Amino acid sequence: MGELLTGGLGMFLLRQDSRNGINNKRREAGFAKSFEQCFGARLAHGDTIAEVLEHTDPEGPESVKMDLMSGLFGQKVLRGDRLCGKYYPVAVDATGVVSFDHRHCPHCLTRTSKNGATTYFHYVLEAKLVTRDGLCLSLASEWIENPAGEFDKQDCERKAFTRLAAKLKRNYPRLPVCILADGLYPYGGAFETCEGYGWKYIFVLKDSTLKSVQEDLVLPRRRDPKKSGYHVRDGWRVACEYRFENGLEYKKSKISWIECGETRTRDMPREKRPEKQKDGETHRFVYVTNFEVDRDNVMELSAGGRLRWKIENEGFNTQKRGGYQLGHKFCRTSLNGLKNYYTLLQMAHAINQFVERDGEVREQLSCHSKETVKNIWGMLVSYMIFARDPEDLPDGNVGRIQPAPA
Numbered sequence: 257m258g259e260l261l262t263g264g265l266g267m268f269l270l271r272q273d274s275r276n277g278i279n280n281k282r283r284e285a286g287f288a289k290s291f292e293q294c295f296g297a298r299l300a301h302g303d304t305i306a307e308v309l310e311h312t313d314p315e316g317p318e319s320v321k322m323d324l325m326s327g328l329f330g331q332k333v334l335r336g337d338r339l340c341g342k343y344y345p346v347a348v349d350a351t352g353v354v355s356f357d358h359r360h361c362p363h364c365l366t367r368t369s370k371n372g373a374t375t376y377f378h379y380v381l382e383a384k385l386v387t388r389d390g391l392c393l394s395l396a397s398e399w400i401e402n403p404a405g406e407f408d409k410q411d412c413e414r415k416a417f418t419r420l421a422a423k424l425k426r427n428y429p430r431l432p433v434c435i436l437a438d439g440l441y442p443y444g445g446a447f448e449t450c451e452g453y454g455w456k457y458i459f460v461l462k463d464s465t466l467k468s469v470q471e472d473l474v475l476p477r478r479r480d481p482k483k484s485g486y487h488v489r490d491g492w493r494v495a496c497e498y499r500f501e502n503g504l505e506y507k508k509s510k511i512s513w514i515e516c517g518e519t520r521t522r523d524m525p526r527e528k529r530p531e532k533q534k535d536g537e538t539h540r541f542v543y544v545t546n547f548e549v550d551r552d553n554v555m556e557l558s559a560g561g562r563l564r565w566k567i568e569n570e571g572f573n574t575q576k577r578g579g580y581q582l583g584h585k586f587c588r589t590s591l592n593g594l595k596n597y598y599t600l601l602q603m604a605h606a607i608n609q610f611v612e613r614d615g616e617v618r619e620q621l622s623c624h625s626k627e628t629v630k631n632i633w634g635m636l637v638s639y640m641i642f643a644r645d646p647e648d649l650p651d652g653n654v655g656r657i658q659p660a661p662a
């Protein structure tokens with residue numbers, strides 16, 4: 257079983273875009289041998305791996321992934337990334353994984369367009385640890401899916417959040433968590449779920465949500481900012497004004513409000529600026545949180561709220577377009593297979609993020625301005641195909657690159 261799962265994991269670790277991709281490499285004797293030396297496991301045929309994954313309960317690989325992530329907190333490698341020195345930022349968001357024009361399984365979500373065409377699809381809700389320097393690691397996944405048979409209403413992100421939160425608490429019981437989420441999350445149930453587990457949260461607040469709270473904010477929005485500051489980023493001078501208010505009440509919860517107004521201007525005197533480089537408009541970033549906000553922590557909390565974007569950029573986009581092929585139908589007919597491939601992808605992406613931060617890969621990337629991680633991985637796979645173990649050759653030195661004389 258270990259060898260079969262390692263084979264599935266290896267496909268994603270080596271950024272092969274399909275089962276066919278890794279099967280083609282596997283036909284090369286050198287590759288199969290290198291794989292075994294590297295991973296300590298024989299590489300099975302992709303169809304064999306798929307068949308096993310179709311018959312494996314998805315909770316198995318998912319719990320292996322969560323054990324792997326728990327180990328990171330034990331090693332304290334991520335301590336510097338905590339908010340307010342205590343809470344690990346965990347972004348929660350959903351993404352589409354596959355869609356079909358026909359019913360794929362009894363659990364598909366469905367949507368019917370105006371012209372009557374029905375789409376069948378699967379969504380997953382992710383809780384990912386996100387850090388300022390771009391790490392994005394899946395702590396837990398919960399599928400948004402319908403029960404088999406009759407039901408009144410389709411499953412949805414909010415219902416899945418209740419299940420995801422319970423899973424997160426069950427598997428990381430003592431982890432101090434701050435949930436970061438988009439404008440769907442400011443509602444009584446999410447506030448109470450987070451408080452019940454002893455978590456902090458920072459949620460995007462849209463003008464149209466929490467009507468009663470919005471009325472209490474009319475005055476605070478008009479007042480002078482309680483803190484302001486600026487920094488220079490990529491040739492822009494970014495001026496920020498912060499307003500906040502504590503002790504707002506919504507249903508059973510006490511919440512705080514943060515607004516950051518950000519105006520970008522070119523970091524050079526107006527008369528020297530090229531004509532078309534106009535100053536930017538002011539963008540407003542508004543959040544609700546259960547942190548007690550003050551002048552000392554408002555900047556950190558506002559920046560923390562914005563880490564949420566990393567789940568879309570470093571998380572979903574990299575997995576869809578950075579060589580992992582999230583969205584590819586690795587397993588067309590089986591829901592279990594689909595989920596298990598998804599979990600292996602999450603593990604491989606986590607491992608590769610640490611490999612890509614390793615000194616040697618960084619050095620390779622800095623050698624040439626156009627060098628890409630994808631190209632380095634391509635060379636790695638070529639090396640696995642063509643590198644020869646010296647013991648296999650009649651003369652131990654043939655085909656081996658000799659170190660240059662000192």
Ligand SMILES: [Zn+2]
Pocket residue numbers: 359360361362363364365376377378591
């Ligand atoms: Zn389905």
